[in-house]
Amino acid sequence: MKFMKVNMTDQTIKLEDVPQDYMGLGGRGLTSIMINKEVPPKCDSLGPENKLIFAPGLLSGTSLVNTSRISIGAKSPLTGGIKESNAGGTVAAALGRLGITGIIVEGQAQEGDLSILRIDKEGKASLIPAQEYRGMRTYQFVEKILETYSKKTAVLCIGPAGEQRMPLASIQSSDIDGRPCRAAARGGLGAVMGAKGLKALVVDQGGKSADAIADPKAFNEAAKVLAKIIKEEFINVNMMGPLGTAGLVAPLNSMGAFPSFNATKGVLDGWENISGEAMAELIKKRGGNTTHMGCAQCVIHCSNIFVDKKGKYVTGALEYETIWSMGGMTGIVDLDTIAQLDFLCDDIGVDTMSTGVAIAVAMDAGHKKFGDGKAAIEMVKEIGKGTEFGRILGNGPAAIGKHFNHARVPVVKKQSVAGYDPRAMLGHGVTFATTPMGADHTAGNLVGLYLTQQLDPLKSEGQVEASRFIQIAMAAFDVMGLCFMASVALLTPEAGEAFLKVLNAKLGTQFGPDDFPGAMGIRVLKAEKEFNRRAGFTKEDDRLPRFYYEEPLPPHNTVFSITDEEIDSTFDF
Amino acid sequence: MRVKLYGTLSQQFPDYRHSEGIEVEIPEGTTVKDLLARLEISESQGALVAMEGRILKADDKIRCGVPVNVLQAIHGG
Numbered sequence: 001m002k003f004m005k006v007n008m009t010d011q012t013i014k015l016e017d018v019p020q021d022y023m024g025l026g027g028r029g030l031t032s033i034m035i036n037k038e039v040p041p042k043c044d045s046l047g048p049e050n051k052l053i054f055a056p057g058l059l060s061g062t063s064l065v066n067t068s069r070i071s072i073g074a075k076s077p078l079t080g081g082i083k084e085s086n087a088g089g090t091v092a093a094a095l096g097r098l099g100i101t102g103i104i105v106e107g108q109a110q111e112g113d114l115s116i117l118r119i120d121k122e123g124k125a126s127l128i129p130a131q132e133y134r135g136m137r138t139y140q141f142v143e144k145i146l147e148t149y150s151k152k153t154a155v156l157c158i159g160p161a162g163e164q165r166m167p168l169a170s171i172q173s174s175d176i177d178g179r180p181c182r183a184a185a186r187g188g189l190g191a192v193m194g195a196k197g198l199k200a201l202v203v204d205q206g207g208k209s210a211d212a213i214a215d216p217k218a219f220n221e222a223a224k225v226l227a228k229i230i231k232e233e234f235i236n237v238n239m240m241g242p243l244g245t246a247g248l249v250a251p252l253n254s255m256g257a258f259p260s261f262n263a264t265k266g267v268l269d270g271w272e273n274i275s276g277e278a279m280a281e282l283i284k285k286r287g288g289n290t291t292h293m294g295c296a297q298c299v300i301h302c303s304n305i306f307v308d309k310k311g312k313y314v315t316g317a318l319e320y321e322t323i324w325s326m327g328g329m330t331g332i333v334d335l336d337t338i339a340q341l342d343f344l345c346d347d348i349g350v351d352t353m354s355t356g357v358a359i360a361v362a363m364d365a366g367h368k369k370f371g372d373g374k375a376a377i378e379m380v381k382e383i384g385k386g387t388e389f390g391r392i393l394g395n396g397p398a399a400i401g402k403h404f405n406h407a408r409v410p411v412v413k414k415q416s417v418a419g420y421d422p423r424a425m426l427g428h429g430v431t432f433a434t435t436p437m438g439a440d441h442t443a444g445n446l447v448g449l450y451l452t453q454q455l456d457p458l459k460s461e462g463q464v465e466a467s468r469f470i471q472i473a474m475a476a477f478d479v480m481g482l483c484f485m486a487s488v489a490l491l492t493p494e495a496g497e498a499f500l501k502v503l504n505a506k507l508g509t510q511f512g513p514d515d516f517p518g519a520m521g522i523r524v525l526k527a528e529k530e531f532n533r534r535a536g537f538t539k540e541d542d543r544l545p546r547f548y549y550e551e552p553l554p555p556h557n558t559v560f561s562i563t564d565e566e567i568d569s570t571f572d573f
Numbered sequence: 574m575r576v577k578l579y580g581t582l583s584q585q586f587p588d589y590r591h592s593e594g595i596e597v598e599i600p601e602g603t604t605v606k607d608l609l610a611r612l613e614i615s616e617s618q619g620a621l622v623a624m625e626g627r628i629l630k631a632d633d634k635i636r637c638g639v640p641v642n643v644l645q646a647i648h649g650g
Contacts, residue, residue: 234619238645242581245650250579254623254642266626277579277591302650320650420649424626445649451621452646453628488648555626 001101001211004125006117008196009048009107013117013125018101024507026058028084028478029524030102031073035082036527041535045077045188046165046195048108054095054156054201055103057481061096061210064223064502066230066486068092068295070156070173071478075535076187078167078354078396079413079438082531083187084478086442088295089173091154091203092481098123098207109197114163116199118149121206130199135160137347137384138172138180145202146178155180157200159349160384162190166394167414168350168358168383169194175294175303181316182294185351186415186440205296214508222501226490229498231299233489235448240485241291244302245320246276248419251451252324256555257424259417260328262357262364263410266424266553270333274323279306279335287311300485306339315343321441324419325356330363331370341380348384350394353441355380357416358397365404408547413438413537420447422544422560423553425457429560430467433542434570436528442484444471458558464566471570475524476517522573529571539568574599574637580645582614599635606631612643619646 043049070092076083162169169190172180252258256266294303303317368375382390401409415438422429427446435443477487548560577594
């Protein structure tokens with residue numbers, strides 16, 4: 001259990017034991033609790049006082065399956081509040097195998113300096129000058145890094161958008177095949193990394209100094225039980241493996257909740273052309289891969305490899321949120337165009353969701369026509385080039401709305417909503433409004449409850465309670481490094497019991513069902529709310545944009561009907 | 574009535590063409606449960622029936638002439 005403290009001002013690296021205050025924390029728990037304690041809430045997010053924290057999950061690097069999420073945290077340049085964004089890939093397991101609990105990047109390099117933080121398989125770290133990589137896009141960069149070091153290197157890096165400190169900049173994460181197609185995309189953490197003067201974190205995957213497990217026998221037994229539960233969970237078998245998250249396109253359109261044409265319709269004309277089913281058929285026909293292992297130790301394989309007509313790689317893991325933002329919101333019903341947009345965003349290093357929504361706002365304002373794929377591609381390219389318009393776009397949907405004096409801007413705390421319209425799925429409106437992260441799909445997603453008819457998406461009753469429950473659960477699972485698909489498979493009593501056995505065997509603790517996920521999730525959310533409050537956020541920031549209350553969404557023609565009082569009761573702890 | 578299949582449900586219908594869907598003759602009063610049984614779709618497949626923007630309950634009756642989508646449950650991602 002070690003912290004690696006990297007001071008970019010004086011270019012020093014120190015290893016220290018994890019202090020008592022942070023023991024038993026990983027992932028989002030570590031990033032959020034540390035930011036709340038150590039980062040001045042009113043600081044400049046792109047200045048030396050901000051800290052950029054890389055934290056593998058508490059279980060990353062162990063033998064437990066699907067624990068390869070890395071949490072990255074800082075004060076967000078997009079929202080001005082606390083931010084945790086997590087990504088799959090290979091780096092979380094690599095750090096876990098080195099016994100590194102967190103890397104805390106502090107201070108700021110001199111203007112113009114750029115470095116790579118490299119950690120070898122013995123855990124030795126160094127800052128390496130990276131001027132030769134300045135301005136380089138992520139695919140080329142990772143290719144060069146793998147050539148320079150080894151194919152078994154895990155990479156987190158920024159592209160031109162991060163170096164230009166744009167609030168939509170992502171941190172890209174390399175997958176099993178060494179492609180930077182996973183992303184800690186939300187909240188502009190790539191801009192924080194760029195402002196620190198850090199191009200990449202490069203970690204050898206061959207580490208063999210993982211933290212000791214308190215009771216290895218009990219851990220292995222329970223981990224086997226969990227692996228079976230996660231692998232055999234019916235949604236993972238039926239949908240996540242064969243279609244991935246793209247399988248959501250059909251249900252969302254069938255429920256009239258697929259925000260389309262900048263959130264003016266709940267069903268996209270031509271959605272069948274960009275559904276998960278259509279995508280899988282196209283990929284198979286062209287010789288791509290519909291069921292791909294993207295992250296270390298994954299047994300679900302929700303990833304895919306999208307290829308062009310000649311069978312050549314275009315992008316990895318074309319996922320629901322990107323299909324929605326780049327297709328639904330923009331009215332582009334062509335998978336090849338969407339795949340190209342996905343690749344460009346990963347390569348330049350920007351969030352596909354907020355970028356797609358920003359393009360949709362520009363189209364809605366009349367800048368270009370809905371459905372104009374070529375225009376969308378040119379707009380994203382402008383971000384990479386850093387043109388004047390590209391820089392406005394790279395500031396996000398709110399900046400684009402301001403530029404065009406256009407009011408229909410679907411953001412909360414300046415971060416774009418996700419692909420679930422709050423007027424047709426009321427609980428998502430509660431989550432978007434209240435999560436300390438700004439509107440976000442991973443903070444508390446209720447679509448599974450709606451589809452399994454545990455909750456009516458159009459009735460107010462039960463939405464706040466459901467959002468509260470799932471937000472607490474997700475905040476807790478984000479501590480562990482588990483992916484979303486694995487986490488939801490663990491919400492049954494049987495799986496919950498097995499998970500507690502794993503956790504207690506790992507840490508030597510006696511946690512019960514009240515401790516996890518409940519108390520753990522609440523502790524994380526309280527820290528996040530506290531930081532935002534001290535940063536100046538009030539309950540007025542926990543509101544959806546006015547148009548959700550005023551413009552009915554076809555086909556249900558309903559508006560968002562949860563009252564402010566109900567919204568404010570979401571975090572009643 | 575015309576039924577369209579989503580998720581991986583079409584795999585059990587070798588001649589299924591999505592543009593056409595499946596033509597199923599059902600008597601008045603057919604419920605969601607009846608339709609799924611008729612299509613030999615088992616509970617473990619997590620099938621759901623959507624009609625007019627709503628997910629129907631197992632005992633809800635299906636209205637003849639209205640397009641029906643048979644989906645599979647999925648979590649948000």
